[in-house]
Amino acid sequence: MAVATNLAEINKQIETSCEKSNRNSDEITLIAVTKYVTIERNQEILDAGIKHFGENRNEGFLEKYKHFGDQAKWHFIGTLQTRKVKDIIDKVDMIHSLDRLSLAKEINKRADSPVDCFLQVNVSGEETKHGLNIEEVPAFIEQIKQYDKVRVVGLMTMAPHVEDQTLIRNVFRKLAELRDEMKARKLDYAPCEFLSMGMSNDFEIAIEEGATHIRVGSKLVKS
Numbered sequence: 001m002a003v004a005t006n007l008a009e010i011n012k013q014i015e016t017s018c019e020k021s022n023r024n025s026d027e028i029t030l031i032a033v034t035k036y037v038t039i040e041r042n043q044e045i046l047d048a049g050i051k052h053f054g055e056n057r058n059e060g061f062l063e064k065y066k067h068f069g070d071q072a073k074w075h076f077i078g079t080l081q082t083r084k085v086k087d088i089i090d091k092v093d094m095i096h097s098l099d100r101l102s103l104a105k106e107i108n109k110r111a112d113s114p115v116d117c118f119l120q121v122n123v124s125g126e127e128t129k130h131g132l133n134i135e136e137v138p139a140f141i142e143q144i145k146q147y148d149k150v151r152v153v154g155l156m157t158m159a160p161h162v163e164d165q166t167l168i169r170n171v172f173r174k175l176a177e178l179r180d181e182m183k184a185r186k187l188d189y190a191p192c193e194f195l196s197m198g199m200s201n202d203f204e205i206a207i208e209e210g211a212t213h214i215r216v217g218s219k220l221v222k223s
């Protein structure tokens with residue numbers, strides 16, 4: 001299938017979810033997760049009008065960045081190793097996977113200007129998942145104050161891979177509540193405006209629960 005065909009379907013779903021939840025689709029940024037595909041497919045996505053790319057590995061990101069540069073906005077969505085921060089830091093637009101203070105410290109050390117970061121939160125508490133526990137988030141954000149090159153623009157999570165839609169919805173709802181609490185603190189270094197949640201299988205629920213950034217891979221790039 002052409003990317004444009006997949007995109008038309010996704011856009012329709014975004015509109016429907018927005019209508020259901022009284023939101024405007026302008027509030028939603030669709031990030032094309034292109035970790036599975038080659039530069040040619042990225043080009044097709046760009047031609048279809050999607051400017052936000054998500055990559056989860058340094059190598060993949062750097063290869064694509066070298067090719068497209070500032071034609072796209074770059075979202076780093078995978079586990080970021082501390083020693084690899086320096087390779088990507090002034091190239092990415094947003095990091096979705098800030099999950100430990102040592103990483104914040106390294107970002108602060110290596111960045112030329114403040115970097116927009118999402119805190120990755122392990123809402124479901126699954127042992128295999130990265131991220132802070134919900135209870136750890138308030139104190140973590142306080143610690144970020146010492147790193148003036150780190151801006152916490154929002155919270156990110158991944159829902160568990162389950163059929164149970166109620167369970168998925170509860171995970172997204174909890175993250176939205178936590179975001180509301182953090183946003184209410186009105187911290188200039190942690191505005192916490194955004195919610196990065198929702199992937200191919202659950203972005204509709206995520207939008208209904210307030211997602212501002214959805215990360216869609218397989219459903220967009222499938223052929």
Ligand SMILES: *Cc1c(COP(=O)(O)O)cnc(C)c1O
Nearest residue numbers: 033056077199200215216217218
């Ligand atoms: C791969 C990945 C996605 C996209 O997943 P799909 O199910 O293919 O849409 C989104 N977020 C993260 C963090 C990922 O690693």
